[in-house]
Amino acid sequence: MDIDQKHPYHSISSKEALEKVSGKPEGLSSEEAQKRQEEFGKNKLEEKGGMNPLVLFLKQFKDFLILILFVAAGVAWWADQMADVYIIVAVILFNAIMGFTQEYKAEKAIKAIKSLGQKHAFVLRDGEEREISSEDVVPGDIVILKEGNTIPADGRLLETKELRTAEASLTGESMPVDKNPNAVEEDAAIGDRFGMVWKSTNVVNGRGKAVVTAIAGNTEIGKIATSMDKMEMQDSNFRKKTNLLGKQMAVIAIITAVIIFSLGYWLQDYEFREILLVTIAVLVSTIPEGLPAVISIVLAIGANSMAKQKALIREFTATEMMGSVSVILADKTGTITQSILVVKKIFTGSGKEITVSGTGYQLEGKFTENSEEFHLKENPVERKLSAIAAFCNDAHITRRKKDKTEEHDEEPGVTGDPTEVAMLVLSKKSKIKEKEPYTQYKLLDDLPFKSEQKFRASLVDTGEGPEIFVIGAPERILALSKEYLTPEGPQKLHKEKKKEIREKMDNYADQALRVLALGYKKTEKKADLSHDDIENLTWVGITGIIDPPAKGVPEAIEECKTAGIRVVMVTGDHKKTATAIAREIGILTGEEKEGEYPVSLTTKELDVEDEKFDRYVENVNIFARMNPDTKLRIAERLQTKDTLIAMTGDGVNDAPALKRADVGIAMGKRGTDVAKDAAEIVLQDDNFSSIVNAIREGRTVFNNVKITSYFLLTTNFAFAIAFIFGMSIGWPLLFTAAQILYVNLITDGIMDVALATEQGHGDSMHHPPVKKSEKILKWDILPYLLLVSAVMVTLTLLSFQYYLPQGEVMARTGAFIIVSTTQLFNAYNMRSLRLSVFKIGMLSNHWVNIAFIVAIILQVLVIKIPFLRDFMGFEDLPYTHILIMMALSSLIVGVGELYKYLKFKKDLF
Numbered sequence: 001m002d003i004d005q006k007h008p009y010h011s012i013s014s015k016e017a018l019e020k021v022s023g024k025p026e027g028l029s030s031e032e033a034q035k036r037q038e039e040f041g042k043n044k045l046e047e048k049g050g051m052n053p054l055v056l057f058l059k060q061f062k063d064f065l066i067l068i069l070f071v072a073a074g075v076a077w078w079a080d081q082m083a084d085v086y087i088i089v090a091v092i093l094f095n096a097i098m099g100f101t102q103e104y105k106a107e108k109a110i111k112a113i114k115s116l117g118q119k120h121a122f123v124l125r126d127g128e129e130r131e132i133s134s135e136d137v138v139p140g141d142i143v144i145l146k147e148g149n150t151i152p153a154d155g156r157l158l159e160t161k162e163l164r165t166a167e168a169s170l171t172g173e174s175m176p177v178d179k180n181p182n183a184v185e186e187d188a189a190i191g192d193r194f195g196m197v198w199k200s201t202n203v204v205n206g207r208g209k210a211v212v213t214a215i216a217g218n219t220e221i222g223k224i225a226t227s228m229d230k231m232e233m234q235d236s237n238f239r240k241k242t243n244l245l246g247k248q249m250a251v252i253a254i255i256t257a258v259i260i261f262s263l264g265y266w267l268q269d270y271e272f273r274e275i276l277l278v279t280i281a282v283l284v285s286t287i288p289e290g291l292p293a294v295i296s297i298v299l300a301i302g303a304n305s306m307a308k309q310k311a312l313i314r315e316f317t318a319t320e321m322m323g324s325v326s327v328i329l330a331d332k333t334g335t336i337t338q339s340i341l342v343v344k345k346i347f348t349g350s351g352k353e354i355t356v357s358g359t360g361y362q363l364e365g366k367f368t369e370n371s372e373e374f375h376l377k378e379n380p381v382e383r384k385l386s387a388i389a390a391f392c393n394d395a396h397i398t399r400r401k402k403d404k405t406e407e408h409d410e411e412p413g414v415t416g417d418p419t420e421v422a423m424l425v426l427s428k429k430s431k432i433k434e435k436e437p438y439t440q441y442k443l444l445d446d447l448p449f450k451s452e453q454k455f456r457a458s459l460v461d462t463g464e465g466p467e468i469f470v471i472g473a474p475e476r477i478l479a480l481s482k483e484y485l486t487p488e489g490p491q492k493l494h495k496e497k498k499k500e501i502r503e504k505m506d507n508y509a510d511q512a513l514r515v516l517a518l519g520y521k522k523t524e525k526k527a528d529l530s531h532d533d534i535e536n537l538t539w540v541g542i543t544g545i546i547d548p549p550a551k552g553v554p555e556a557i558e559e560c561k562t563a564g565i566r567v568v569m570v571t572g573d574h575k576k577t578a579t580a581i582a583r584e585i586g587i588l589t590g591e592e593k594e595g596e597y598p599v600s601l602t603t604k605e606l607d608v609e610d611e612k613f614d615r616y617v618e619n620v621n622i623f624a625r626m627n628p629d630t631k632l633r634i635a636e637r638l639q640t641k642d643t644l645i646a647m648t649g650d651g652v653n654d655a656p657a658l659k660r661a662d663v664g665i666a667m668g669k670r671g672t673d674v675a676k677d678a679a680e681i682v683l684q685d686d687n688f689s690s691i692v693n694a695i696r697e698g699r700t701v702f703n704n705v706k707i708t709s710y711f712l713l714t715t716n717f718a719f720a721i722a723f724i725f726g727m728s729i730g731w732p733l734l735f736t737a738a739q740i741l742y743v744n745l746i747t748d749g750i751m752d753v754a755l756a757t758e759q760g761h762g763d764s765m766h767h768p769p770v771k772k773s774e775k776i777l778k779w780d781i782l783p784y785l786l787l788v789s790a791v792m793v794t795l796t797l798l799s800f801q802y803y804l805p806q807g808e809v810m811a812r813t814g815a816f817i818i819v820s821t822t823q824l825f826n827a828y829n830m831r832s833l834r835l836s837v838f839k840i841g842m843l844s845n846h847w848v849n850i851a852f853i854v855a856i857i858l859q860v861l862v863i864k865i866p867f868l869r870d871f872m873g874f875e876d877l878p879y880t881h882i883l884i885m886m887a888l889s890s891l892i893v894g895v896g897e898l899y900k901y902l903k904f905k906k907d908l909f
Contacts, residue, residue, distance in 0.1 A: 003040075003139045009156040009213045010193035011186040017156035023140040023211045025158070027124025036138035043137045043153055043215035045225050053100075060096035062239075066292055067246075075280055092292070101300075121152035124209075137212055145208040148415075151197045154219040155210030157181045162206030162449055164417065165197060168333045169651040169672050170220060171572040175341070175514060175547075176204050176418055178451055189603065189625055190220060191572060200652065200672070205417040205449070221652045224628050225674060237324065237644060237662055237772055238317035242295060245709060245776045256720040257283040263727040270733070278733055278740070294708045298756040302701035310687065311694040312668065315680035320705060321663050322681070322698025324644045325565060326769045328691065329635060329657065331649040332571035332578055334670045336585060336688055337547040339650075341422040343389075344548065345513060347504045348541035349484035349491075350381040358429055359551060361397070361412040361421070365429040376430050381485050383430075385541045387438055388518045390427035392458040392469040394448070395420040397428065417449075419516070422545050423471065445529040455480075459529040466526055470519045470534055474505045474542055477517035481539035490538045505542060512580030513544030546577075549585045552689035557586040559692050564768030568621045570631055572653055575600050575624040582622050603630045613637060631657040644772040648683075648691065650675055662772070665691060692765075699764040707830045708755050709776055714785050714830075715748055715823045718792035722819070725797060732808045734800055734815055736873050742862070747820040747855050751827045754851035758831055761840050781833075784899055788829065791892050792822045799885060806875075813863060813874040817882060820859055821889035824852050829896030834904050836897055856886075 009017045018025070028036070060066075073088040121134045122144035129144055134152035137143065143155055145163065157163070157179055164176040171191035181195050190198070197210050199219040217226050257279050264275035302319035306312075313319055333339050338360050346354040346367075354374050358365025367374040367382075376382050395416030414421045432438050444466065445459040455472025470477060483490040484497055491497075508515045519537035560567050567587050571578050579600050582588040588599065597615070598605075600622035606613060617634050618641065626634075631647075635657045638645050647654070647661035650671040658664030658678040666679035667686040676682055683690050719740070726734045735743075796819045803814040827848060828837045843849055862868045863877055 006218060007213070008186050010184055010188060010196045013183055014156060014158045014181045014195070014211075017213065018158065018211050021140045021211055021213055023142065025142070026127045027142040028138070028140055029126055033125060033136070033138050033141065036140060037136065040139055041216060042135045044135045045216060045222055057096060057100045060100055061092070066092060066096075069292065072283060075283065094296075122146065122149070137215060139212050139215060141212040143210050143212055145197065145203050145210060147203055147205055147207065149203045151199060151201050151203065151210075153199050153212045154214040155197050155212045157195050157197060158209045158211055160206065160208035162451060163203065163208040164205040166202045166204050166418070167191065167198060168339060168572075170198050170201055170653050171651075173333075173573055179206075179208065180451070190627060191625065221674070224652050224655055238320045241776050248777050249713070252717075252720075253283050256724075260720075260723055260727065263724065264733070268727055268730060274733070278736070294712075294752045294756055295705055297753055298701055298704045298708060301757060302697055302704075305697050306681075306694050309693040309697070310668075310683055310685040310690045311665075312682045312684055313680070314682065318663050318680035319698060320701045321644065322646065322694045323700070323702035323764075324770050324772060324774075325646045325663060325695055325698070326643050326772070327566045327568060327638055327645045328560065329568050329570045329631075329638075329645055329647045329661065330688065331651070331654055332569055332573055332581060333547060334650045334667055334686060335648045336549060336553055336569065337581060338550050339547060339670055341418045341514075341545050342548055343422050343426040343543045344546050345508060345511075345544035346382065346385065346426075346541055347501075347508075347544075348381045348385055349486050349539060350379065351500075352379070352382065353504075354382065356426060356429065358425075361414055361425055363397070363412060363425065363428040367430070376432075380487055381540065383432065384485060384520070385518050385543075386427045386430040386432040387441070388469040388471065388520060388540060389423040389543070390432055390438075391441060391443060391460050392456060392471045392518075393420050393424050393427075394446070394456075395424045397421070397424060419514070419545060423516070423543070426543065445527055447529055447531065447534075450531075453531055453534075455534065457529060457534055459523070459525060459527070461526070466523050468521050468523050468525075468529065468533060468537075470521075470537060471516055474501075474515045474517040477519050477537065478502075478539060480535055481519050481537040483537075484539040485541075493539060501539070501542070508542070508544040510576075510580075511544065511546075512574075512577040513546050515542050515544055517542045546580075549581060550686070550688055552687065554585045556689040556692040559765055560695075561586075563695070563765040565695065566621070568617075568623070568634075570623045570626055570634060570647075570657075572626050572651075573624060575602055575622075578622050578624040587621055600624055603627050606630055606633075610637070614641075626653075628653045628656050632660055635660045639772075642772050644769070646691065646695075648688070650686070654678075665694075696760065696765055699769075700758070700760040702770065703760075703764070703833075704756055704758050706776055707758065707833065708752050710781060710785065710833070711752055711755055711823075711827060711830045712748060713777070714788050714826060715792070715819075716744075717785060718789040718796070718822075719743075719819070721789060722793045722796045722815075725793065726800065731800070731804070732811070734796070735812055738872055739812065739816055742872060743816070743820050743823070746858060747823055750851045750855050751824055751848070754845070754847040755827055755830060757847045758845055761832055761835055763835070784833075784896075787899055788826060788892060788896060791895050792819065792826070795822060795888055795891075809873060810875045810877075813877055814881075814885065816874065817859065817863070817877070817885045818889055820855070821886045822892050824855055825890050825892050826896070827852070828893055834900065836900060837893065838897070 003021050007020060009020070012020070069088050069092050073085050077085045119134055120131050121137050122129055122131055123137065124142040124144065125132070137152045142158070143152060145151065151165070158181060160179050160181060163179040165179055166176050167173050173191050177191070177194065179194055179197065183195055184193055199221050216222050261275060261279040264270040264278070265272060299316050299319045303313040303316065306319060330336055340360045342358065342360070343356050346356065352369055355368045356365055357368070367376055376386065395414060398413045440463040442461040443458055444461055447457040449456040454476040455470050457468055457470045460467055460469055478498065478501060481493055484493045505515050518540045520540060521537050523533065525533065557567055569578055569582050569587055579588065597619040601616060601620050602625040606616060606623070613633070614637055617637050623634065631654065635645060635647055639662065644662045646663040646665055647657045648665045649655070649658050650667035652672050652674045655674045655678040658666060658675060663681060664679035665681045665683060666675040668676070668682045668684040669686045671682070681694065723734055796815050799814040799818040800811045804811040828842065831837055831845060831848065832840055860882065862872055863874050863882070869876060
């Protein structure tokens with residue numbers, strides 16, 4: 001059997017499509033369906049069981065820093081320094097467990113919030129309607145489409161009756177799409193192929209029949225999933241940075257070790273074993289082995305903070321990368337907007353324009369006219385409009401209890417066509433059905449919406465006689481009306497009034513509002529309502545419906561601008577709708593003009609060569625009617641511009657770009673499973689504002705990675721210089737191997753972990769993001785590192801020289817106190833590389849304070865407790881000497897403050 005599942009069925013007639021897939025109007029026989037399933041397979045996408053826990057654990061060992069630690073452990077083992085081996089291996093395991101725990105927890109959470117979806121389908125088999133598993137649908141099957149169904153496969157429509165489908169998950173189109181069996185042009189966009197239905201989209205109104213043209217991987221969703229599987233996985237930008245940092249530190253460590261060994265063995269004639277052990281200690285210290293663990297702690301703290309703000313981290317390194325994001329490619333429907341249709345504007349026969357407020361399906365809202373509260377109960381025309389919205393309606397609203405963690409006690413649940421839901425919510429906000437005489441109204445008959453008639457109607461007993469309520473397309477209702485309703489009663493609908501109404505309709509359309517008109521007429525009928533009865537109406541008003549911006553989005557967009565982050569809307573919706581929403585939320589200011597670059601572009605308009613395409617993506621902020629390939633191309637081209645991009649989305653059409661982006665962000669509530677699997681971050685509240693919170697936290701994480709790295713680098717740099725200087729002038733070794741490791745693992749280790757908890761200082765969103773190519777270790781920090789290291793080296797060498805006449809052990813004891821205490825004080829310098837420690841609060845980080853106290857106590861104990869002192873190779877020192885040296889060590893804070901003041905001109909207090 002030769003069935004082409006990739007044929008453009010939308011451009012041929014239904015009859016031709018049926019013949020091409022060897023289908024029959026009465027459906028396939030069971031035997032034929034079985035043969036086709038054997039040939040084409042099950043109707044399901046290849047499932048991925050998520051990352052195997054063992055693979056996830058082993059993934060934690062691929063960083064270059066970790067590989068260096070394995071080498072260091074091997075060298076220590078070769079030198080029979082098993083204590084060092086155990087310490088290094090413990091650090092490696094700690095790092096792996098930290099990363100594994102966070103990512104495994106996120107994977108479990110993602111699995112928990114994935115929707116199960118519909119698992120059945122209605123088809124014609126053996127001439128009868130049957131309910132079967134959606135996996136058993138085959139090409140050529142006749143699928144029965146009913147309101148509420150999830151469509152099991154791609155299909156060509158054979159017949160429809162008021163059929164509408166919700167395709168936002170595939171195309172980004174926020175409004176339901178009217179379907180019909182007619183053919184369209186072959187090059188029509190997916191969202192404009194009205195004669196086709198697509199796997200995993202939903203029927204929201206009416207019914208129909210379709211012949212299945214593609215299943216599984218050949219469906220539009222399947223093609224997207226296949227393209228994602230072919231994408232090469234790339235190391236994250238953060239892993240590239242930390243790997244580079246590891247290489248830089250490895251080079252420094254090796255050069256330092258070679259110099260120390262050469263000076264000690266060939267120039268100063270130290271014993272081979274002694275200088276080898278010291279060289280290994282310096283090598284291990286200079287790497288340093290604590291950095292991967294500290295970076296993991298920084299990332300874990302950031303991930304937990306983001307989780308509290310509803311951003312679930314699937315890829316550990318995404319916590320830092322959010323801080324470097326410079327462009328957000330934001331899907332409109334369900335990300336910037338609520339993916340809920342609501343009535344925003346009302347214009348009535350009284351000439352009043354009413355603005356309606358409220359959030360989503362919540363039934364509370366205000367009516368305002370010219371920013372002043374509008375009392376609907378005192379205005380008969382607006383009351384009538386609300387009554388028509390309530391009774392000419394087939395939607396339903398229910399309430400369900402929310403859990404104790406949510407703000408509101410109850411949340412509405414809805415069924416029905418989204419447009420009718422919007423009208424019903426409008427009437428609920430007015431509480432019209434709770435007031436007399438509307439409580440006595442009874443529905444007698446109903447005419448569902450028909451696309452050829454362009455209206456729906458209800459026959460209602462008002463208690464004062466039957467009336468016909470009508471809602472429909474604005475031009476259609478206007479054409480059927482002879483009068484319009486005013487506070488004084490119905491008036492003749494003259495040309496001037498029609499012109500005013502049409503101007504308002506055009507105005508609403510320009511604002512990307514979907515316009516519906518409402519009218520009524522009195523009648524004697526009490527049953528058997530027909531389309532012939534819908535004439536000589538009294539026009540009441542129009543409503544403007546829109547998928548509104550989500551709460552907090554305009555403020556979040558403004559904060560992005562302040563932080564130097566560009567927000568670009570990339571949507572499958574129409575250009576006019578996208579532009580209107582962009583102006584409302586602040587992506588566009590309203591002052592843009594069509595000049596060298598257009599305000600917005602569509603997929604067709606982006607079908608240009610790369611050079612022109614690049615200019616467009618760098619200068620245009622609204623991209624509409626996007627298909628998955630164009631979204632992916634936008635993401636890829638921006639990534640070539642030293643730009644770190646975050647891509648948001650919830651639909652299948654977003655998944656390839658989510659996977660390609662540096663940080664993919666999927667919606668947890670409305671997002672499809674495909675989108676969640678492609679993303680590094682899942683927003684549990686679907687709120688764009690949570691992205692900004694994550695960026696703010698990410699900038700704190702990146703800053704903490706820098707300050708912890710610089711802290712370790714400064715102390716290790718000072719160690720190396722002091723060692724090399726002392727050996728070059730013929731002094732004994734400044735420290736033993738055990739003393740070096742003590743400072744590195746205890747003094748540095750405790751304080752570095754404390755620095756990882758540093759919070760933002762309120763200025764993180766007031767400067768541009770770092771460039772994608774910016775390294776963790778930069779040349780511009782070198783003057784500061786040299787200055788601070790010089791102070792540490794000078795104080796250490798002076799202390800060693802002062803005590804050297806009393807013996808090598810006493811000299812090492814004094815130098816140990818200086819080098820370890822200057823490191824502790826230097827941690828306060830490192831809390832901010834720009835701001836004075838006095839400005840951010842010297843004691844504002846409690847963990848740093850605790851670490852300082854603990855390290856000082858341990859430092860004193862290792863000198864004062866005899867068995868520890870002997871084990872470490874120290875001499876006892878009077879407390880006065882210890883206090884004096886600690887006071888001298890505090891000078892490093894003053895040096896750091898002076899440097900910041902001279903470089904950044906920041907006030908100290």
